[in-house]
Amino acid sequence: DVKVTQSSRYLVKRTGEKVFLECVQDMDHENMFWYRQDPGLGLRLIYFSYDVKMKEKGDIPEGYSVSREKKERFSLILESASTNQTSMYLCASSLPASLTSYNEQFFGPGTRLTVL
Amino acid sequence: GEDVEQSLFLSVREGDSSVINCTYTDSSSTYLYWYKQEPGAGLQLLTYIFSNMDMKQDQRLTVLLNKKDKHLSLRIADTQTGDSAIYFCAETRTGGFKTIFGAGTRLFVKA
Numbered sequence: 614d615v616k617v618t619q620s621s622r623y624l625v626k627r628t629g630e631k632v633f634l635e636c637v638q639d640m641d642h643e644n645m646f647w648y649r650q651d652p653g654l655g656l657r658l659i660y661f662s663y664d665v666k667m668k669e670k671g672d673i674p675e676g677y678s679v680s681r682e683k684k685e686r687f688s689l690i691l692e693s694a695s696t697n698q699t700s701m702y703l704c705a706s707s708l709p710a711s712l713t714s715y716n717e718q719f720f721g722p723g724t725r726l727t728v729l
Numbered sequence: 730g731e732d733v734e735q736s737l738f739l740s741v742r743e744g745d746s747s748v749i750n751c752t753y754t755d756s757s758s759t760y761l762y763w764y765k766q767e768p769g770a771g772l773q774l775l776t777y778i779f780s781n782m783d784m785k786q787d788q789r790l791t792v793l794l795n796k797k798d799k800h801l802s803l804r805i806a807d808t809q810t811g812d813s814a815i816y817f818c819a820e821t822r823t824g825g826f827k828t829i830f831g832a833g834t835r836l837f838v839k840a
Contacts, residue, residue: 617771648830653737655817655832656772671827703771715760715779716821716828720771 616640617721619704625727632691634724636704643709645687646718647671647679650701662687663709694728701725733831735818740837747805749834751818754799758820761794763803766815766833775816776803805836813838 620635638645644663648656648671658671660679668679676698680688687706691698702725705718735751753761759780764772778785778792778801785792791804805812818831 653832656830658827661827705771715777717762717774717777718772718828720773722769722771 617704617706617719619702619721619724621724622722623725623727625729626691626694627729628695630694630728632694632726632728634689634691634702634704634726636687636689636706636721637685638687638704638706638719639685640706640719641684642706642719643684644707644716645681646705646707647677647687647689648703648705649673650703650723656703659689694726696728699726699728733818733820733829735816735831735834737832738835738837740839741808742839743808743810745808747803747808747812747836747838749803749805749816749818749836751801751803751831752799753801753818753820753829755820755822755829756796756799757822760821761792761801762817762819762821762828763790763792764817764819764830766817768814772817808836808838810838810840812836 617638646661647659662668662681678690701723703723704721707718733753741747762777763775765775766772789806793802815833815835817833819828821828
């Protein structure tokens with residue numbers, strides 16, 4: 614059974630703290646993604662990675678960075694958390710889009726981050 | 730623009746059919762998807778349709794695609810309380826890494 618896991622389901626941090634969100638997939642997928650989900654706005658792409666050590670900005674990268682040192686792990690970093698980063702964060706993985714335009718993404722359960 | 734648009738809420742009675750609608754803007758979209766998100770969980774692919782198809786049926790689910798109007802719909806027959814969830818419409822374009830998601834439609838099923 615395919616699996617994407619995220620390090621925490623719930624996280625509470627203070628403004629200014631450095632926050633690490635970890636995501637691990639066991640499907641040997643090349644692509645990995647970080648989204649944030651907000652009511653009425655749906656999923657917005659923060660960053661994605663199509664290979665180890667490769668990263669591309671998504672639609673809302675400001676205030677975030679990522680790290681992909683190993684194929685199975687993709688980390689989202691909030692260098693200095695702010696209250697407007699309170700959100701649900703979803704990680705996903707998929708096969709390379711170059712093989713086929715079909716691009717099913719497999720999602721983790723999400724991390725609900727609250728920044729006080 | 731890149732928008733995928735869908736209404737935010739839908740309420741139906743148990744046993745009725747649900748129809749969730751979506752519009753997209755890019756005519757180069759190749760695959761269109763419906764994802765389901767149950768409470769407290771991530772998204773899971775429910776069904777998809779390739780852009781050269783008009784309709785796809787899978788048990789209680791029927792997907793209709795109108796390419797001329799860039800309109801996608803998901804019909805759930807005999808809706809059950811377990812169908813209560815958020816349904817996301819999504820698209821990928823030729824050779825694209827990115828999948829564009831709509832805002833999600835929250836389906837409420839009344840017993």
